[in-house]
Amino acid sequence: MSHSQHRRALALVATVGAAAGLALTGAAPAHADDRPVITLQQTAPVAVSPATLTGVSPTAMPYLSFTTTASSLSANATLTIDVTQLSAIANVTFSDNCTVVRHVASCWEMFFYDDLSGVGSIGAVTQMTVRAKADAPAGASADYTVSGTADNAVIVGGTGTVDIGGPAYDQAQPKNLTGVAVGSTATEPVRFTNIGDRPADGTQALLWASPGIGFARHFANCRYSGEGDPRRAALALCDIPGEVLPGEKAALAPAVRLDVESTAYYTYLDTMIAPAGDPGIQQSIAGRQWTQGTGGQLTLRILTPGTPTDAPSGTVSLSQRGAHGDYRITSLQAANTADFSVTGATATAAQGDTVTLDLAMTNNGPATIFDRSGETRSADIQLPPGTTPVSSSANCSQQGATSYHCTNGDIVSPAGEVSHFSLTLHVDEVIPAAQGSISMDWGPSGHPAYDPDPANDTSPITLN
Structure with missing residues (x-):
């Protein structure tokens, strides 16, 4: 499952915030202060590999979305996306609403909304697809800029980043369980393989335990959030040191253990495993309050060694496709009423x-x-x-x-x-x-x- 897919799946159990990687620039001109402002949201950096890798998408698509100060919008707009710097290491194509001249795309947009109260973001029609050039070196990085104009609004843009190559943690599906006894402790092994072309310097594991189950152990290298709230998932965010090479297969050690509480019936363990610093993790934990765990360390057990490489380590995951992905949902249905x-x-x-x-x-x-x-x-x-x-x-x-x-x-x-x-x-x-x-x-x-x-x-x- 791709990062964009996992963010939609977690809408029910986790707060999604803005990721690092986009520096907003620009300000409304003085004569337009009375017009609504449409601001490009901070956009996560993306990574794309020049190699043909099993389970990894050969392209990446930065996602453009906006916030606004207005309760309603009625604006025709033009987005200008300059990929001149990025074109040195990647080929970029745009959706049909864009015209491209010398690596600068002019893209027509319509922002027409009647009721934006409580709406977190508004999407764009414009799409850009990035494919790494065959000779692009692993570890290279380049920016693109987004700006815009509108007839009845002010557009505030920014700068996004694309990396060449990256790690990609393909997580195995843990086993679904049924008839789990109330009061018992269930065990769920969490395993993954780095199917990317760059190593990671460390690993982050983000675990959600839905209402009715709780974490049986609390580790000193994990932080915890939401425990004790009968309506919300309890989260564990664990920072695990150690390089993970391409091709390496590893497992969380010890395996995740979950207390099946008296209130359990439909319960789920959501797991996301990613390189340390990956923006997908950062988006999923925004706005949470955390308590540091105590006692023992959560580590990685190497199941199959990886292949050493001269490529520098990376933090931005490559997009995965098909059945591959760094995010899994496991059901644990309790025998309860x-x-x-x-x-x-x-x-x-x-x-x-x-x-x-x-x-x-x-x-x-x-x-x-x-x-x-x-x-x-x-x-x-x-x-x-x-x-x-x-x-x-x-x-x-x-x-x-x-x-x-x-x-x-x-x-x-x-x-x-x-x-x-x-x-x-x-x-x-x-x-x-x-x-x-x-x-x-x-x-x-x-x-x-x-x-x-x-x-x-x-x-x-x-x-x-």
Whole structure:
């Protein structure tokens, strides 16, 4: 899996920030202070090899994305990308929206967005593809610059970097486990091979333990974050010294050991192994608070020695392709249950009155449910006859004239969590013992295996 792919996969379990490697330059001219500013985000350096390597992409694609001060944008823009310096060691091609003259690309862009509140970045149509020249020496590096103009905005650009050659840690897939006993300790070996053309001076291992599992050992050369939070993954970031040569196969020693906690059900170990200083690691750890571990050292055990080379060591990983990649997700499903229940309501109201119903959905545990697919836990509500809906809590939405759908809004449902819903109804007609209901909505897959008691999945709503 490539670095761009692994950043998308971790959106659920880790905060992604800006990587080192781009020095922003330029400022809005004084006469344009009232115009919105569109700023190129710091872009990670990329590496590309002149050699034909198994599992390694022959090209690299720097990713251009932007931030803005505006809540909305309506701007036609031209990006200017100067690859004159880079052209000495690499061939660069651009997407069809660009015209290239003497290694300078002029690329047409449209920035039209209505609502940018809470949006972290906006992408560009422009793409550049870099391929190393056959005679480019390993360890060479060159920059390219990005600038731009727009009719209704100010563009702030910057400088990116491309390296020739690099290490590439191809991680083996650890074994998925099922039926893991609560209270046990699971072991997951983490192995990788440097399939790149340059050595690395050291290794960083970034491990995510999803809610329900925790790290059984804490090492002095590792830092830890997020432990004890039932909604977030616990992270371990480990710095392991020692050169890793091309072709070398190694394993974390000792293997990763994970405590299977009382709240475990759907759990995952995410692992990323990269050369020390790799920008992909840096992006994944931005914004985290860390605590240094104590006791013992996490090391590398060499399984197959590598091949010595005159190439200098590198920190920027080559992009991998196909089934190769430095990032893996391993599932460890525990033998556990999580009993969800719903609570209805009883109320009395006269004709013409309004009445508010307080309803609930509860995870009675013992397991926390983490649905990595993005599904939340939800309930369906049928209104009692003789009523008309007036309003609802923000976590409910009307699905029809007499029904609502309510959700806890989170892919993590901790054991003991109570999700509260409310509906306000107008009583059009008094019907004795008018009955509606609240029911768990399990979706197309039906009642899940982890819920042991379907009898409490439905509860009545009784009016008058």
